[in-house]
Amino acid sequence: MIVDRRCFLRYVGQGVFLLGSLGVMNSCGGVDRDRLSARDQKQRQIAGLTGEEMDILYLASLAPSSHNTQPWTVRIVEPQHWIVGSARERWLPAVDPQNREVLLSIGAFLENLVIAAEVHGYAVDLSVVAKSTSDKEIVDIRLRKGSVRDFPLEKIKTRRTIRNNFSDREIGADDLRYITLHDKRRHLVEVMRPHGFYFPNRSPQGKYLQEGTIEANKKQALRDPAQQELANWIRWSNKDAEEQRNGLTPDSMEITGIAGLFVRNFYDRKSVLSKSFRETTVDKVIKQVRTCGGWLVVTSRDSRIETLIEYGMVFEGMLLRIRERKVAIHPMTQMLEETPGRDAIAKELGLSGEVQWILRIGYLNSYPDPVSLRMPLSRLVIT
Numbered sequence: 001m002i003v004d005r006r007c008f009l010r011y012v013g014q015g016v017f018l019l020g021s022l023g024v025m026n027s028c029g030g031v032d033r034d035r036l037s038a039r040d041q042k043q044r045q046i047a048g049l050t051g052e053e054m055d056i057l058y059l060a061s062l063a064p065s066s067h068n069t070q071p072w073t074v075r076i077v078e079p080q081h082w083i084v085g086s087a088r089e090r091w092l093p094a095v096d097p098q099n100r101e102v103l104l105s106i107g108a109f110l111e112n113l114v115i116a117a118e119v120h121g122y123a124v125d126l127s128v129v130a131k132s133t134s135d136k137e138i139v140d141i142r143l144r145k146g147s148v149r150d151f152p153l154e155k156i157k158t159r160r161t162i163r164n165n166f167s168d169r170e171i172g173a174d175d176l177r178y179i180t181l182h183d184k185r186r187h188l189v190e191v192m193r194p195h196g197f198y199f200p201n202r203s204p205q206g207k208y209l210q211e212g213t214i215e216a217n218k219k220q221a222l223r224d225p226a227q228q229e230l231a232n233w234i235r236w237s238n239k240d241a242e243e244q245r246n247g248l249t250p251d252s253m254e255i256t257g258i259a260g261l262f263v264r265n266f267y268d269r270k271s272v273l274s275k276s277f278r279e280t281t282v283d284k285v286i287k288q289v290r291t292c293g294g295w296l297v298v299t300s301r302d303s304r305i306e307t308l309i310e311y312g313m314v315f316e317g318m319l320l321r322i323r324e325r326k327v328a329i330h331p332m333t334q335m336l337e338e339t340p341g342r343d344a345i346a347k348e349l350g351l352s353g354e355v356q357w358i359l360r361i362g363y364l365n366s367y368p369d370p371v372s373l374r375m376p377l378s379r380l381v382i383t
Contacts, residue, residue, distance in 0.1 A: 030251035030260065031241045033373055040376045047383050048076040052120050053143075054377060059156050060113035061374050063316055065105035066092055066333065067233040068372050070246050072109045073136075075382040080122075080143040083129070084110065085136045090246070092233075094225040095337045099133040100308060104356065106138055107312015112156050113141070114313075115320075118149035128188065128306050139309065155320045160370040162328040164254050166292040166362030170200045175325045179318050180296075188310040192301055192353055195314065198361075200294040205349055209297075209335070209358065210289040212345070216334035217285045221278040226337075231272035237264055241373060251371040288330070289360065296329065297349060298357035311356050323367055330360040 037058075046054060057074060065071055069090040075083040086102050096102060114124045123146030130138040180196040199205035220226045234248045235241035241249045250260040263271075271277055298315065300307050322329055335358055336342055342355045349355075 030249055030264070030371065031238050031373060033371055036242070036245065036373065043376070043378070046377055046381050048079070049377075049381070053080075056113060056116040056120060056122075057377055057381065058374075059116040059153060060109050061377070061380060062156050062159060062370075063105065063108035063112050064159070064161055064319065064331075065108070066096060066101045067230065068247055068252065069105075069233060070375055070380070071102050071105055073380055073382055075137070082141040083137045084113075084139045084141055086138060088136065092229055094223075094229040095220070095333075100303065100336075100356075101333065103133060103138070103305060103308035104312035104315065107309040107314075108316035108319075109312075110139060110141075110309065111313040111316035111320075115149070115151055115156065116153065117143055118146065119151050119153060121148045122146055126188065128309065130305050133305060138305070155323065158323060158367075158370060159319050160323075160368065161252075161330060161372070162254075162364065162368065163288060163330050165364060166288075166328060166330075166360070167364070168201065168291050169293055169363055171198060171293045171327065171361055171363070175327060176296075178325065179321050179327065181317070181321070182314055183317060188306040188313075189301075189304070191310065191314060192299060195298055195300065195311075196318075197297045197299070197349070197351060198294055199297065199349070201289075201292050203294075206294055208348060209295045212335045213289050213332050213358070213360075214282070214286055216338040217282050219338045220334050221281050223338075224273075227273055227278065231269045234269070234272055235373075236267040236271075245373045245375040245379075247373075249371070249373065252373075285332075289332075292330075292360045292362040293327075294361055296357070296359040296361045297345075297351065297355060298359070299346065299351050299353035300356050301353050303354050303356070308356070315357060326364050326367060328362055328364050328367075332358055332360050 045051070049057070061070065061072070063072075069092065071086040071090040073085045073087050075085065077083060084106060086099070086106060091099060091102055110126065114126075117124050122143040125142040125144065127140040128138065129140050176196075176198050180194070182191050182195070199209065201210065233246075234253075235244055236250065241247075250256070250263050255263055298311065300311050319329060335345055336355060345358075346353065346355050
C-alpha cells in the first residue's frame, strides 16, 4: 500500500479518528523484545551448547548492525570451539557491496561475546580465518577457562541506537576521553592513537559533515537499489516483525504514538518506494543533523579484514560506555556509502588513515530502553 505523505499527516492530525478505530486495527503497540526473549529462553536447548554458552551467544547477538540485519552466524565445531561467520541473505549489497559494514558488525558481535565469556569465567582466543570479505566463515573462536571479569552485563542488554531528541550542547572533554577509551588487553591489529576525532556541530568540519550527510541521503533515497534494499528490511506490521525478528520496526525508527499506530497498519514495502517517503526521509535527516553535539569520526590505518573486525570491537566498546554519560551515538554511514567516498572525506577533514565510522553524537535528557528485535539463537547457530 502506498500512502501519500499528505494523507499520512491528515490521518495523524485526526487522532480522534484513529483512536476511535482501534477496534478494527491489527495492533496499537509494537512487538515487545523482552517478551520474545523470555519465550526463547524456554525453548529446547541447542545441541552442542551449554546454558552458559547460549547466554554468551545471546548477549553477543545484542550488537548493532546496519538495518538490524544481524548478519552473524555461529557454527559449532566442537565443545567450546566455534566459527563465527555471516549469512549471505543478511548482507546489504546495494549500500555495502564490499561487506565493510558486515565485518564491522561482526566485530561488535565479537566484543559482546568476549565480554560475556569473560564474565562467565572464560578467556577467548580469536583467529581470523577469512581471506576475502565475501567469505562466509570469518573468525575462529576457542573458549578456555580463565579469570572471571567484573563487568555489568546490563550495559550490553540496554545498549540502544537513538536518532532523535539530541541536545545541541557540545560534548565535554572528559566524556569524550571516557567514550573513546580502548581495551588494550587484546588486539587483532594495533588501534591507531587517536582513533576518534570530535568535531562540534557548529565547526567548519561539523558543517561539512552536516551538508555531506544530507547530500548522501538525497543520493541514496533516489538510488532505487538502495531504497529497495531498505524496504526489504523494514518490518512495518507486528506480524512481520514477530516472524522475522530482525530489520527496522516503527519503534526502532522512533515512530511512536499515533504515527506508529498508523504506519504499523497502513504502510508496507511499496510505501518506502514512494516519492513522499523518500522526501520525508531526507527532511528527517536535515532536522537530525542540525541538532546534535557534534560528530565523532573514527579512523584506522587500513581496511583489512582484521582491522574492520577490531574497529567493530572498538565501536561496540564505545557504545557500552555512553549510556552512563547520557550520550547517544547515531551512526550516519551514507557519506561512506555514496560518492565522493571515504578518501575524500578523510582529506577534507585533515585526517590520516581510512574513515570507518561517521557518528552523530549528543547528550540526552533521558535514555529509553532498547526495542530492536533479535532473532532466536536457533536461527544463528549451525550445528
